Amino acid sequence: MKLSGCSAVVTGGASGLGEATARALAAEGVKVAIFDMNAEKGEKVAAEIGGVFCNVNVTSEESVDAGFAKARAAIGQERILINCAGTGNAVKTASRNKADGTIKHFPLDAFNLIIQINLVGTFRCIAKSAAGMLTLDPMEDGERGAIVNTASVAAEDGQIGQAAYSASKGGVVGMTLPIARDLSGDGIRVNTILPGIFNTPLLQAAPQPVKDALGASVPFPKRLGAPTEYASLALEMCRNSYFNGEDVRLDGSIRMAPR
Numbered sequence: 026m027k028l029s030g031c032s033a034v035v036t037g038g039a040s041g042l043g044e045a046t047a048r049a050l051a052a053e054g055v056k057v058a059i060f061d062m063n064a065e066k067g068e069k070v071a072a073e074i075g076g077v078f079c080n081v082n083v084t085s086e087e088s089v090d091a092g093f094a095k096a097r098a099a100i101g102q103e104r105i106l107i108n109c110a111g112t113g114n115a116v117k118t119a120s121r122n123k124a125d126g127t128i129k130h131f132p133l134d135a136f137n138l139i140i141q142i143n144l145v146g147t148f149r150c151i152a153k154s155a156a157g158m159l160t161l162d163p164m165e166d167g168e169r170g171a172i173v174n175t176a177s178v179a180a181e182d183g184q185i186g187q188a189a190y191s192a193s194k195g196g197v198v199g200m201t202l203p204i205a206r207d208l209s210g211d212g213i214r215v216n217t218i219l220p221g222i223f224n225t226p227l228l229q230a231a232p233q234p235v236k237d238a239l240g241a242s243v244p245f246p247k248r249l250g251a252p253t254e255y256a257s258l259a260l261e262m263c264r265n266s267y268f269n270g271e272d273v274r275l276d277g278s279i280r281m282a283p284r
Contacts, residue, residue, distance in 0.1 A: 029054030033105035039067035041225035043109030045252030058096030083146030106154040115186035143193035205270035221276025223250040243277035
């Protein structure tokens with residue numbers, strides 16, 4: 026797919042992996058709409074890349090519909106969707122307090138929230154974006170669009186406390202091929218990236234010794250991943266028309282320990 030001149034939507038595009046990808050797309054001549062809940066940062070990034078910001082909560086049907094309507098009115102129907110919106114938590118399935126013996130389990134509303142954001146929110150944006158892409162004429166190679174999702178290495182080797190997060194990201198991995206097959210007849214490709222430990226805002230707040238230890242745990246290179254490295258792979262998945270139905274780890278060959 027030739028990127029220049031296309032339009033794109035990047036969810037979670039105000040920071041981290043999404044911001045890096047939005048900036049990389051804009052540098053290739055793509056018109057970019059950023060979906061995010063951080064209006065201050067989202068507006069700033071959009072202004073810097075000549076794009077448009079849409080205040081979107083991916084768990085809300087109405088919010089997502091409004092976001093796509095605003096984006097398409099400003100930059101046209103997107104041919105590219107990059108799903109980076111997501112979050113996580115860390116709670117054991119069940120645990121006993123060693124001090125007083127009380128027992129508690131993972132609150133189901135907290136479990137469901139992660140599923141709604143990371144899995145259902147991703148699918149919601151895929152379905153609505155793909156429906157819009159079907160209105161486009163195919164490009165020279167028959168393509169109408171490309172979709173890139175964000176899972177995590179936790180989809181395959183989740184750590185203690187990551188039941189909800191791993192389930193949500195495992196769901197993203199599990200639906201990649203079926204969705205790619207659903208859309209293949211209309212020239213829309215779907216791929217997913219499984220990032221390892223990346224230097225995103227979530228980690229930037231951690232003490233330097235913690236970040237150093239995390240980086241040292243990566244076989245090679247012994248450092249945290251850079252958001253621009255994620256963006257590079259996301260753009261290649263869009264450019265390369267033979268890239269379809271794949272789930273690709275981007276992790277320096279790390280395999281996560283139990284904790």
